[in-house]
Amino acid sequence: MLTLALGLFSLGAMAQGSFPYNPDANENGTVGSEDLLAFLSVYGSAFLPSGVLPVAGGGTGVSTLDSARLALGVSTFADVIPLGQSGPEAQITGDLRITQNLNQGLGNVASGQYAAVSGRGGTASGTYSFVTNQNSTATATCSSAIGEGTSATATAAHSQGFGSEASGLAAHAEGYYTVASSSSSHAEGYQTEASANYAHAEGYQSDATALASHAQGYRSTASGLYSHASGRNANASANSASAIGYNVTADQANSTVVGQWNALNQGGLLFAVGNGEAEDDRSDAFQVDTAGNVLAAGRLFAEGSDLLQLVINLQAQVDSMQTQLNLLQGE
Secondary structure (H helix, E strand, O other), rough: HHHHHHHHHHHHHHHHHHHHOOOOOOOOOOOOOOHHHHOOOOOOOOOOOOOOOOOHHOOOOOOOHHHHHHHHHOOOEEEOOOOEEEOOOOEEEEOOOOOEEEEEOOOOOOOOOOOOOEEEEEEEEEOOOOOEEEEEEEEOOEEEEEEEEEOOOOOOOOEEOOOOOOOOOEEEEEEOOEEEEOOOOEEEEEOOOOOHHHHHHHEEEOEEEEOOOOOEOOEEEEEHHHHHHHOOOOEOOOOOOOEEEEEEEEEEOOOEEEEOOOOOOOOOOEEEEOOOEOOOOOEEEEEEEEEOEEEEOOEEEEEEEHHHHHHHHHHHHHHHHHHHHHOOOOO
């Protein structure tokens, strides 16, 4: 009886948490009938192990669940600073794959299928949408918004910067409060707007408002189909027209105007070099029209010679020779 009692006491201690389990209850170096009787007395009771099983004994040699997962190769995640402590931190060893949405940061919403958002106050509600930084929104399929307060609201649209909006199909808006509102349009810079399909606006407050138009520079406007405006306050208002310079306007189809303050409404104009001084003092130094006419407002020089004066001199010589010829003929 005394032997059985000792066995029961020993196993009772084991059942409370001795780990790893030692079947030699009486610790005499062999596992015999007394050890078996000690085991049978607690058969079916709860076993609450504690302690660390060394690797040599078939264990992991660690005492936490995360560490055990790493030791067994079944996890890439571990606490560096455990949750509940100041500044909790975790470590991922290897690749991270997320098969659904990703929401990282503060006050974000990732409600679109396979959407990803990071930062603060962002919303990725479109399928496959992406948002990062602060207060930006991507609401359409494959849309993306990056920066502060940007929005991408059409399929495959992309916005980045500060307050930029991309609302056209596959549109791209970047910079400061730029707007790309039509299909495949692109706005960049400061408060530029591309509001027609395939239009491109860049620079400072420049607008491209017609199909496939392009405006760049400082407050330039391309409002004609396929037109191009570049410079400062340049305006290409006719189809396929190009205005390059300072306060120039290309108002004739297929025309190109360069310079400054050119003359307006010159019918049939193909090319002009403006040399005006103000809105109410517009003029051209040079013009070429559709009839092939060339108009130069000033003098023409070639190799240092005034061509107009040369023509005048030649005409005077011709007139003199004609007079002499008339005299010889007795006229």
